[in-house]
Every structure is written in C-alpha cells, then in structure tokens.
Amino acid sequence: MEETLKKQDAELLQLVTFSIGEEEFGVDILSVQEIIRMMDITKVPRAPDFVEGVINLRGKVIPIIDLRRRFGLSTRDHDKHTRIIVIEINNMIVGFVVDSVSEVLRIPASTVEPPPPVVSGLESEYISGVGKLEDRLLILLDLNKLLSGEERDMLGSF
Amino acid sequence: MAFDEETCALFREEVVENLAELDGALLELETNPAAVEQVDRVFRAVHTLKGGCDMFGIRPVVVLAHDLESLFDQVRSGWRQVNKPLLDAAFAAKDRFVAMLAEGADPAAEEDPRLATRLKELLRTPDLPPTPGASSAANAPDQTGRESDDAATGAADVGEPCCWSILVAPSEPGFLERNDPLALLDELRTLGQATVACDLSGLPPLDELNPADCRLRFSVHLAPDPAVACDANTLRDVFLFLENQHDVRIEPAGPEPTVLTPTALAPPAAAGADTAKARASSPQPPVQPAAPAQPGATAPDPGPVQAASPQPPQPDAEAKRPAPAAKKEAMQSLRVDAGKLDDLVNLVGELVIAQARLTQLASSLAQPALVSVAEEIERLSNELRDNTLGIRMLPIGTTFSRFRRLVRDLSSEMAKSIELVTEGGETELDKTVIEQLNDPLVHLLRNSIDHGIESPGERLAAGKPEAGTITLSAEHAGGEVVLSITDDGKGMSAERIRAKAVEKGLIPAETRLSDSECFNLIFLPGFSTAEKITSISGRGVGMDVVKRSMDALRGKIDVQSEPGKGTRITIKLPLTLAIIDGLQIKAGEDQYIIPLSLVEECVELPRDRAEASGRGRTIQLRGEIVPFIRLREAFELDGRPPAIEQIVITRFEGERAGIAVDQVLGQQQTVIKSLGNYIGSVSGISGATINGDGTMSLILDVPTLVASVKRAVA
Numbered sequence: 001m002e003e004t005l006k007k008q009d010a011e012l013l014q015l016v017t018f019s020i021g022e023e024e025f026g027v028d029i030l031s032v033q034e035i036i037r038m039m040d041i042t043k044v045p046r047a048p049d050f051v052e053g054v055i056n057l058r059g060k061v062i063p064i065i066d067l068r069r070r071f072g073l074s075t076r077d078h079d080k081h082t083r084i085i086v087i088e089i090n091n092m093i094v095g096f097v098v099d100s101v102s103e104v105l106r107i108p109a110s111t112v113e114p115p116p117p118v119v120s121g122l123e124s125e126y127i128s129g130v131g132k133l134e135d136r137l138l139i140l141l142d143l144n145k146l147l148s149g150e151e152r153d154m155l156g157s158f
Numbered sequence: 159m160a161f162d163e164e165t166c167a168l169f170r171e172e173v174v175e176n177l178a179e180l181d182g183a184l185l186e187l188e189t190n191p192a193a194v195e196q197v198d199r200v201f202r203a204v205h206t207l208k209g210g211c212d213m214f215g216i217r218p219v220v221v222l223a224h225d226l227e228s229l230f231d232q233v234r235s236g237w238r239q240v241n242k243p244l245l246d247a248a249f250a251a252k253d254r255f256v257a258m259l260a261e262g263a264d265p266a267a268e269e270d271p272r273l274a275t276r277l278k279e280l281l282r283t284p285d286l287p288p289t290p291g292a293s294s295a296a297n298a299p300d301q302t303g304r305e306s307d308d309a310a311t312g313a314a315d316v317g318e319p320c321c322w323s324i325l326v327a328p329s330e331p332g333f334l335e336r337n338d339p340l341a342l343l344d345e346l347r348t349l350g351q352a353t354v355a356c357d358l359s360g361l362p363p364l365d366e367l368n369p370a371d372c373r374l375r376f377s378v379h380l381a382p383d384p385a386v387a388c389d390a391n392t393l394r395d396v397f398l399f400l401e402n403q404h405d406v407r408i409e410p411a412g413p414e415p416t417v418l419t420p421t422a423l424a425p426p427a428a429a430g431a432d433t434a435k436a437r438a439s440s441p442q443p444p445v446q447p448a449a450p451a452q453p454g455a456t457a458p459d460p461g462p463v464q465a466a467s468p469q470p471p472q473p474d475a476e477a478k479r480p481a482p483a484a485k486k487e488a489m490q491s492l493r494v495d496a497g498k499l500d501d502l503v504n505l506v507g508e509l510v511i512a513q514a515r516l517t518q519l520a521s522s523l524a525q526p527a528l529v530s531v532a533e534e535i536e537r538l539s540n541e542l543r544d545n546t547l548g549i550r551m552l553p554i555g556t557t558f559s560r561f562r563r564l565v566r567d568l569s570s571e572m573a574k575s576i577e578l579v580t581e582g583g584e585t586e587l588d589k590t591v592i593e594q595l596n597d598p599l600v601h602l603l604r605n606s607i608d609h610g611i612e613s614p615g616e617r618l619a620a621g622k623p624e625a626g627t628i629t630l631s632a633e634h635a636g637g638e639v640v641l642s643i644t645d646d647g648k649g650m651s652a653e654r655i656r657a658k659a660v661e662k663g664l665i666p667a668e669t670r671l672s673d674s675e676c677f678n679l680i681f682l683p684g685f686s687t688a689e690k691i692t693s694i695s696g697r698g699v700g701m702d703v704v705k706r707s708m709d710a711l712r713g714k715i716d717v718q719s720e721p722g723k724g725t726r727i728t729i730k731l732p733l734t735l736a737i738i739d740g741l742q743i744k745a746g747e748d749q750y751i752i753p754l755s756l757v758e759e760c761v762e763l764p765r766d767r768a769e770a771s772g773r774g775r776t777i778q779l780r781g782e783i784v785p786f787i788r789l790r791e792a793f794e795l796d797g798r799p800p801a802i803e804q805i806v807i808t809r810f811e812g813e814r815a816g817i818a819v820d821q822v823l824g825q826q827q828t829v830i831k832s833l834g835n836y837i838g839s840v841s842g843i844s845g846a847t848i849n850g851d852g853t854m855s856l857i858l859d860v861p862t863l864v865a866s867v868k869r870a871v872a
Binding site: 060061 | 511837848
C-alpha cells in the first residue's frame with residue numbers, strides 16, 4: 001500500500017502555475033519560497049534591462065526580474081493581478097514579476113513531454129518540458145538555466 | 159578515551175595556536191639566537207602540544223614533541239647553542255606536527271623516522287660541555303629583562319648551596335592538570351639524588367574527601383649531582399608549568415634530607431635571607447610572616463595561599479583561594495564561536511536600521527520627550543555597534559607571522575637571501591577581512607620574492623646589499639587600513655609592461671597610459687611578464703585573482719614601481735564590511751548613499767556651471783578646479799533636476815571629484831547589503847541598504863562611478 005503511494009507521489013509533479021501574456025507556466029513548488037503582491041521596487045541604474053530593481057523583503061535585499069522582459073515579450077503596466085514569485089535556488093533568492101499566479105497543480109510526470117524547439121518565441125533551453133493538461137498546455141520552466149547561462153555571464157561583465 | 163565534539167574542537171584550536179606560537183618563536187630565535195625568552199616560548203608551546211596530544215593518545219606526536227622538548231631543554235640548560243641544524247630540525251618537526259595533526263590524517267603514517275633519528279642524534283651531541291655555571295652564562299644576555307632570575311642567579315652565585323629542598327603544594331583542587339608529577343620527579347632525578355616524601359597533612363577526613371581534588375603535597379630533598387649544573391633556576395625550570403598555579407618552593411638546604419614540612423613552610427627566621435631571596439624571585443609576592451598555626455590570619459592577604467594549615471583545612475576556604483594572578487588572567491579572555499559573533503553583528507545591523515526609523519519618527523512628531531529618548535537610543539546603538547564590531551577586530555600580526563615562514567621557505571628554495579620586515583602588526587581589522595586577505599597577500603609576497611628580489615649575485619652587481627628586504631606594513635588611515643608590500647628588488651618597467659600588454663592583445667597598441675596605469679595592467683587576467691614559469695609564479699593567474707579578491711573586500715590595490723629600485727604594492731581596505739557611515743542624497747525619485755569616509759564637503763552647484771558638459775564640467779573650489787559628474791546623467795534618470803543642485807565633493811586616492819545630486823538629505827548609518835548574487839556587481843553601485851522607513855537606498859561606488867564617467871567623456 002505504502003509502496004504504491006510512494007510510487008504515485010514520485011510520479012506526481014507539484015507545480016505553481018502562473019501566466020505571462022497568453023502562456024501558462026509552471027515551476028516546481030519546492031523552489032518557490034513565497035508569492036507576494038507587487039510592492040515598491042527600487043530601480044538599480046546600469047543593471048541589465050530585465051532587472052526591474054531590488055525590494056526589501058523583511059530586511060533582505062532581493063533582486064526582481066521582469067519575466068516579460070526576460071523572455072523578450074512586450075512590457076505592460078502592473079495591475080492588481082501582478083505578483084512577485086520569490087524563488088530560492090542555488091542559494092540565490094530572486095523575485096520574478098509575473099502577470100498573475102493561477103494555482104497549485106499536481107500533474108503526473110508522464111504527461112510531460114520534452115520541449116519543442118521554440119515555444120512562443122522563447123528559447124527552449126529554459127524549458128524543461130511541456131505538460132499536457134486536458135484543455136491546455138503548461139510550460140515547465142528550468143529555473144536553474146533561467147538563472148544561469150548567458151545572462152549571468154553578461155551580468156558578470158558589467 | 160572518547161571525547162565530545164566540543165573538547166575536540168578546543169583541542170584543535172589549541173593545536174593550531176601552539177603550532178603558530180612555535181613557529182613564531184622559532185622564527186624569532188632564528189633572527190636572534192640569544193633570545194632566551196623565545197626558547198621558553200618554544201618550550202612552552204611544545205610542552206602544551208605534547209600534553210594535549212598525550213591526552214588524546216596521539217603517540218607519534220608525543221614522541222616527537224618529547225625529543226624536541228628535550229633538545230630545547232638542553233638549550234635552556236646551556237648545553238646547546240641555538241644554531242641552524244637545531245632550528246632546521248625544529249622547523250622540520252613543526253611541519254611534521256602539522257602533517258600529523260591535520261584533520262583526517264593518520265599521525266602514525268605521517269611519522270618521519272629520519273627526523274626522529276636526526277633529533278636523537280642532536281640530543282646525543284650537545285654543543286657545550288655541561289659545566290656548572292653554564293646556565294647562568296646562557297641567561298646572561300637576557301639578565302636585564304628578567305630581574306626575577308637575576309635574584310635567583312645571584313643567590314646561586316653567592317655560594318652554591320650543596321642541596322635543595324623543594325616542596326610542591328597544589329594550591330587549588332583539581333590537581334596539576336596536565337603536569338604529570340612523576341615526570342617532574344624523574345626530571346629531578348636526572349639532576350641528582352632526590353629523596354621524595356609525601357605530605358598527607360592536607361587530607362580531609364574520608365567522608366569529606368573529593369577524589370578529584372588533590373590535597374597531597376610532596377617534598378623533595380635533592381642532592382645535586384656534581385657533574386650537573388644545578389641552581390635555583392634549573393630547578394625552577396623543572397616546575398615551569400606549575401609555578402603559576404601551584405605553590406612550588408625551592409630553597410637551599412643542608413646535606414641532610416630533612417624534608418620541608420608544612421609547618422616549616424611559612425617563612426620562619428630559621429630559613430634566613432636565602433629563603434627570602436628565593437621567594438622574591440618567584441612570581442608570587444612574599445608572604446607576610448604569619449604564625450604558621452594561623453591559616454586564618456593569612457586570609458586577607460591577596461597573595462598565594464601557603465600550604466599552611468597543619469590541620470585538615472576547610473576544603474571550601476582553600477578552594478576559594480586560588481593562586482590569584484594566573485587565574486584572573488585566564489578568565490579575562492573568552493573563546494566564542496565566530497558564528498555567534500556574526501549573529502550578533504547581524505542583530506546590531508537590524509537594530510541600527512530600527513533606530514534610524516525611530517529617529518526619523520521622533521523628528522517628524524517633534525515631541526521633545528520622544529526626541530530625547532530617540533537620541534539616547536541612537537547613542538547607545540552607536541556604541542553598541544562600535545563595540546560589537548570591535549569584538550570582531552583582530553590584529554593583523556597573526557597573519558604577518560605566518561608570512562615570515564613563507565618567506566623563509568621560499569627564499570631558501572630560490573637561493574635568495576630575503577629579510578621580511580613587518581610593521582604595524584597590531585593594526586586591527588575585521589576578522590572576515592583578515593581571513594580573506596591571506597591568499598592575496600601570499601600571492602603578492604610570492605611575486606615579490608620571485609620577480610622582485612634579484613639573486614644575491616645580481617644584487618651585489620647592482621650595488622645593493624646582498625640580502626633583499628620585503629617590508630610588509632599595515633596602518634590605519636582614516637576609515638581605512640592601508641597595507642603595503644614593498645620590496646627593494648629590480649622593480650618593473652612601465653614600458654615593458656605596456657609592450658607586453660599590447661603583445662598579448664590586452665590593450666590596443668595606440669592606448670595612451672600613464673605609468674601608474676601601466677603598472678595596474680598587471681592585474682589584467684592573462685598577464686605575466688615572467689620569462690619562465692617557476693613553481694611559484696608566472697602562470698598569469700594570480701594578480702587578477704588578487705585584484706578580484708580586493709574588489710570583493712571593497713579594497714583598492716595600487717602598484718608603484720621604479721626599475722632598479724623596487725616595487726610597492728598598496729592595498730586599502732575598509733575597516734569593516736558590515737556597517738558604514740553614509741551621506742544620504744537624492745536624485746530623481748530615488749535615494750542613494752555615498753560613503754561618508756569619501757566625502758569632503760557639500761557645496762551648491764553654481765548656476766553658470768550647471769549647463770556645462772563634457773570636459774568643461776568643473777567647478778572652482780577655493781581656487782582649485784574640481785571636475786564633477788551628474789548623477790542624473792550617469793544613471794540616466796528621468797525628470798528634470800531642481801533649480802538648485804548640490805555637489806558632493808569626494809576625495810579618493812588624493813583625487814577630488816564632485817557628484818551633482820538633487821538634494822543632500824543627511825548622514826545615516828548604513829548597513830551594507832549586497833545586491834545579491836544574481837545581479838552581481840553593477841558598475842557604480844556597491845550595494846544597497848534599508849532606510850529607517852523601510853525603503854531602500856543604493857550605495858554608490860564613487861571611484862568606479864567617477865572613473866566610468868571620465869572614460870565616457872574622454
């Protein structure tokens with residue numbers, strides 16, 4: 001009995017889903033520290049374009065990344081649905097600005113397929129897979145790559 | 159025997175300290191072989207090491223330490239001179255200790271039989287014949303510094319008493335810690351005929367006896383072997399480790415083995431002048447002549463407790479009266495886990511932020527009572543901050559002494575003769591800064607040794623003294639610590655460095671550079687002028703790593719050099735990494751902090767200069783022309799500047815530069831927070847801080863900001 005439960009657990013992915021534009025994305029719930037409403041962001045001059053600025057989260061300075069800009073999408077004004085997803089990964093804490101946060105979802109790992117070469121203009125290297133839900137597709141983000149790769153190098157050279 | 163983790167950690171710390179102490183003392187001895195107090199230092203360090211390792215059952219270390227100890231004992235007894243073979247063996251032994259005691263190492267596997275033989279060989283062949291009086295001769299160079307010994311030596315000179323009486327009384331419960339009395343007795347026996355008696359009079363009745371306390375005393379009557387040099391000093395040395403905490407009395411005695419009894423202990427007239435002399439020479443003050451049967455009468459006396467009472471004493475009364483001086487000193491310093499200190503500093507950082515908020519609130523409410531409380535809290539938190547940061551300050555000297563070993567080893571490896579001079583070792587720096595400073599300094603020193611100092615032949619040919627000198631100095635200057643490494647080697651040629659940089663494609667051939675800019679090219683990655691790669695340097699990684707670690711410490715590094723004369727590398731470091739005083743300014747919507755240590759003054763931007771651009775952007779300040787930049791432009795801020803702008807005049811490395819801002823808000827304590835790994839370093843901004851009202855200010859990195867604007871203009 002316990003065996004089967006474990007097995008089921010292992011095959012279930014727990015995701016926090018959010019939307020940017022028309023697309024819905026998912027990230028592993030374990031890497032999400034918290035979700036906060038939009039707050040005052042202190043701009044950091046000379047920082048890369050997609051760095052919105054920094055916020056004071058209970059005494060900690062946390063950089064905020066605008067995922068729209070990060071993915072090369074057109075920007076839009078923040079509204080009451082705009083949220084910051086605070087993510088901790090590799091000992092870095094980073095906040096991502098997203099259009100809205102939808103829900104916490106469990107999907108069987110078997111429904112996730114490898115990413116197609118290009119998904120709505122964003123390079124597939126940041127995508128760990130595409131989850132097929134009943135009526136829609138969910139893009140699973142690879143946060144590790146999102147927080148590393150070229151941009152890190154580019155930032156380093158600043 | 160199993161030890162808990164804490165004990166092991168303490169032991170490890172002690173080992174590290176003792177090894178450092180040993181290293182330091184050996185190095186001192188190398189420069190000044192006559193320094194008797196250094197021999198004592200060596201002896202103490204080795205002895206403590208031996209004791210600790212014995213407790214932990216690390217036999218190989220104990221065996222080696224024992225031989226080393228015996229060698230230095232010969233030195234102390236005047237049988238051996240401090241010379242190169244001895245020091246080399248001692249250094250080798252120290253390295254062995256390090257290898258044996260390294261975490262995870264198997265001490266037995268690290269044993270070096272050849273070294274053991276070498277020590278044994280040395281032990282068998284003392285340099286000097288063991289004549290009586292040699293010992294006082296060995297002490298002679300140091301007599302002025304050791305008055306207490308003078309007295310003893312003097313006493314010995316007056317006429318060698320034929321025999322000695324020794325009484326050892328543990329002056330506090332808990333016995334002799336690591337000192338094995340049997341070993342001491344054995345040592346005494348090597349000096350002559352020893353008659354030992356045990357004194358049971360201190361024992362309480364059985365039902366009051368605490369087995370952990372030692373209430374036994376023992377007395378020894380020693381008839382020295384005529385062939386052995388034996389005076390009060392030699393004997394005192396045997397009890398070197400006991401003397402501070404326990405009562406050890408050494409007195410001349412007649413040939414009869416009449417053992418000192420406790421009743422005979424209190425200075426009776428019978429013991430005469432000699433006794434008084436011997437007492438005066440011990441670190442404890444002489445005891446008032448009190449009637450021996452009145453132990454209570456000595457109670458107000460802060461001096462040492464005499465093993466006085468012939469009757470079973472009240473254990474409490476005796477326990478409460480330990481040997482005062484040594485004990486007090488031991489309690490004055492405290493080992494604290496560094497992590498706890500870091501937590502404390504973080505807490506103080508948050509307190510400072512909260513206090514800033516309180517001050518802001520108080521001034522906006524304008525309630526006199528509230529304002530006065532806020533000021534009081536401000537004063538307290540300032541003091542608390544300074545004290546807390548002060549706790550983490552360590553003298554940089556400990557790091558310096560490690561380098562002396564490095565220089566010694568490297569210079570002999572390279573067959574160069576180099577003297578390391580250190581200055582300002584007492585300069586204090588934040589613990590974390592010192593830790594992170596170690597590797598870069600090692601790199602720079604290696605560079606100086608390898609590239610800087612020439613071989614003795616070259617030096618003589620150039621008319622310099624054969625031995626090169628590297629000076630390592632540290633001093634406080636304003637809110638910074640300035641470290642410099644100066645060598646009198648061959649120096650660097652700016653032209654050659656430039657050519658090399660062009661050749662390596664690091665700079666375009668047409669770049670114009672000042673000499674000092676040329677020297678700073680050596681910090682570029684991939685730069686190395688060494689013709690050949692040695693084990694020490696020349697691989698072209700190194701200087702850029704040094705530069706990067708300095709950046710991480712918010713330090714600045716600068717090179718000056720003159721061909722043929724030498725090179726000087728200057729490092730400027732902030733005192734602490736955590737909290738600075740800042741000047742809060744406003745430009746556009748946002749607030750920024752300029753480190754107050756860089757600020758000279760604030761002036762209004764004259765209207766006629768506001769429109770100037772490019773190179774024309776300067777103001778006249780009391781006859782001096784000072785260039786300035788506009789923060790709004792540097793940061794491409796939106797909106798229009800106010801009618802009257804302010805200029806904050808900063809000075810960095812002797813150069814002044816103004817920063818035009820919208821408004822100067824005031825001074826504020828600033829807890830530095832990094833922008834986080836993700837953003838990393840942004841040119842012109844060194845970090846962020848949280849203001850009293852919860853908003854944030856970015857901290858300006860003035861030097862890079864000014865430099866980047868200057869570059870853009872040029």
